Amino acid sequence: MGRYDLALIGFGGVNRALAELISQSGERLAKELGFALRVVAITDLRAGSLVDTDGIDLAPLLAAEPGELSFADLAGGSADPRNEWVIREVPADIVVEATFTNPTDGEPALSHVRWALESGKHVCTTNKGPVALAGRALKQLAAERGVSFEFEGSVLSGTPILRTAERMFGGLEITGVQGIMNGTSNYILGRLEEGIELSAAIAEAQKLGYAEADPTADIEGHDVQLKVMILANEVLGADLRREDVFCEGISAITPHEVQDAASKGLRWKLVGSATRYEDGSIDARVAPLALPAQHPLAGISGPVNAVVFHTDLLGTVTVSGPGAGRIETAYALLSDIIAIHQRHADDDTAPTRPVLQETHRV
Numbered sequence: 612m613g614r615y616d617l618a619l620i621g622f623g624g625v626n627r628a629l630a631e632l633i634s635q636s637g638e639r640l641a642k643e644l645g646f647a648l649r650v651v652a653i654t655d656l657r658a659g660s661l662v663d664t665d666g667i668d669l670a671p672l673l674a675a676e677p678g679e680l681s682f683a684d685l686a687g688g689s690a691d692p693r694n695e696w697v698i699r700e701v702p703a704d705i706v707v708e709a710t711f712t713n714p715t716d717g718e719p720a721l722s723h724v725r726w727a728l729e730s731g732k733h734v735c736t737t738n739k740g741p742v743a744l745a746g747r748a749l750k751q752l753a754a755e756r757g758v759s760f761e762f763e764g765s766v767l768s769g770t771p772i773l774r775t776a777e778r779m780f781g782g783l784e785i786t787g788v789q790g791i792m793n794g795t796s797n798y799i800l801g802r803l804e805e806g807i808e809l810s811a812a813i814a815e816a817q818k819l820g821y822a823e824a825d826p827t828a829d830i831e832g833h834d835v836q837l838k839v840m841i842l843a844n845e846v847l848g849a850d851l852r853r854e855d856v857f858c859e860g861i862s863a864i865t866p867h868e869v870q871d872a873a874s875k876g877l878r879w880k881l882v883g884s885a886t887r888y889e890d891g892s893i894d895a896r897v898a899p900l901a902l903p904a905q906h907p908l909a910g911i912s913g914p915v916n917a918v919v920f921h922t923d924l925l926g927t928v929t930v931s932g933p934g935a936g937r938i939e940t941a942y943a944l945l946s947d948i949i950a951i952h953q954r955h956a957d958d959d960t961a962p963t964r965p966v967l968q969e970t971h972r973v
């Protein structure tokens with residue numbers, strides 16, 4: 612049976628959940644999927660870096676409280692994340708990028724992805740920054756190096772919206788997308804409706820693992836802005852920059868407004884949309900809307916998200932499922948790894964790496 616060696620960049624909620632999945636269910640998954648997974652490197656801003664090309668023993672790391680983890684005193688460990696060295700030099704097959712999303716310039720995640728692709732390694736990421744701001748260039752780089760760049764978790768977490776559109780909508784013309792694409796703000800709007808204060812609702816979303824490290828991105832709509840860019844670029848063939856997407860968040864909406872709307876049968880939702888017009892122009896925006904109960908997005912509650920695709924032959928098609936959550940997003944990474952396997956398992960031109968044991972090949 613083949614095996615993929617992984618380098619995890621960022622060891623917060625999502626990559627820890629992936630490590631847990633590998634540690635607890637690795638054998639079952641290997642039987643089902645036909646390949647094993649092993650973690651050979653982890654880097655984290657706070658914990659440092661840890662490398663073991665024979666495979667890191669994940670159980671003791673997962674037993675430690677996230678805030679207390681330090682790799683400095685472990686064999687193969689350092690207090691320094693050494694991201695570039697780890698990404699370029701450690702013989703991993705797949706680099707799994709799950710550091711903070713930076714909506715302004717995508718860094719440093721953008722560099723992490725670029726270094727990995729330049730080194731001939733596959734990349735999967737849940738980080739929206741590199742995908743939204745440089746997706747086209749990164750896909751080009753991946754194609755040149757004969758590797759994959761996968762990012763299913765960048766929109767709707769583990770709900771396979773990008774792959775559904777790519778693989779299942781052949782022959783359809785998609786003219787627009789409209790959706791609830793942020794679990795945190797949707798969860799918060801629901802809690803405001805129940806009478807919870809904004810600050811308390813944000814704290815809950817953080818504890819549940821839905822919110823960004825800086826929840827401003829969730830509240831002010833920047834997270835959805837990136838997701839609209841990704842969807843429009845992937846599904847509508849657009850090439851949007853951030854300034855092309857109008858953005859207004861939910862920070863100005865009061866609990867009273869949410870409750871008042873609910874009493875009139877309306878639900879406030881943070882809606883992202885992109886519409887392609889006949890002249891080829893695209894209108895893309897993020898804004899809170901008070902939706903009537905019969906709208907397909909009005910009943911989407913909590914961290915659940917949904918996207919309505921407008922198509923020529925089917926009318927509207929709605930995909931709905933988890934939009935945030937550590938385990939749900941780790942599943943997106945697993946689905947990316949499966950996609951890499953499906954695409955490359957038969958490659959006889961696997962990229963060469965500096966230190967490559969035969970067992971690293973799949």
Ligand SMILES: NC(=O)C1=CN([C@@H]2O[C@H](COP(=O)(O)OP(=O)(O)OC[C@H]3O[C@@H](n4cnc5c(N)ncnc54)[C@H](O)[C@@H]3O)[C@@H](O)[C@H]2O)C=CC1
Nearest residue numbers: 621622623624625655656709710711712737738935936940
């Ligand atoms: N949590 C969720 O529901 C979802 C998260 N995402 C995205 O996935 C990524 C990870 O999310 P979480 O794990 O929830 O975030 P998190 O904040 O729990 O973890 C991020 C980790 O990255 C580390 N980090 C930050 N900068 C680093 C650097 N330069 N080098 C090494 N490590 C670095 C931090 O120390 C932290 O441990 C984010 O980009 C987020 O936007 C995407 C979909 C859903």
Ligand SMILES: N[C@@H](CC=O)C(=O)O
Nearest residue numbers: 793794795821823935
């Ligand atoms: N903070 C984001 C996480 C997923 O992208 C959200 O709440 O949707």
